[in-house]
Amino acid sequence: MAKLNPLQQQLLKAGLVKKSKAAEVAREQHLAHHAKSAQTQTDAQREAERARAGKAEHDRALEAQRKAQARSRELHAQARQIIADKHVAQAGEQDYRFAAGDAIRSVRVDDALRKQLASGALVIAQSGERYALLPRNAASKVRDRAPELIVLDHGQAASDTAASSTSEDDAYYAQFTVPDDLMW
Secondary structure: OOOOOHHHHHHHHHOOOOHHHHHHHHHHHHHHHHHHHHHHHHHHHHHHHHHHHHHHHHHHHHHHHHHHHHHHHHHHHHHHHHHHHHOEOOOOOEEEEEEEOOEEEEEEEOHHHHHHHHHOOEEEEEEOOEEEEEEHHHHHHHHHHOHHHEEEOHHHHHHHHHHHOOHHHHHHHOOOOOOOOOOO
16 A cells, blocks of 8 residues: 555545545555656656767767778878889980879870880879879779879770770771870
């Protein structure tokens, strides 16, 4: 039986309320009080748990973003190191001009380097503000790590166009010869 409060006890003594009715009201009040406090705690606990889960998800997303940025910086640094280690010395009296972004750039080459660039054996890669000549195998390593550093690759362009062109177009354009070593 639920405990009666002093007012309920006085009403019971005065005979204004039956004992069973007072006990029932006390039981209902007791249940309502405990159910309400338990429900508030559960709501508060659920809200706190939801906030913790949201914060944990936010922290995981930030950590994944930081790891991706760190990995990107690491790959970019590896590519720059490959360019620094494997570059071919630019020597020559001729300028080899190429498009880099919106501008026309040039590197100094001799006839042998010009032929290697035209055939795709050498690739031009960006090294800071300068441009470096790389052998094909080093360029493929750079392309795996940071493809935006490869500025000019005639060997790659040839394989892309060969895959996209049809044999009918190839037969038609075969009659026109375009020299690879144009001077501009």
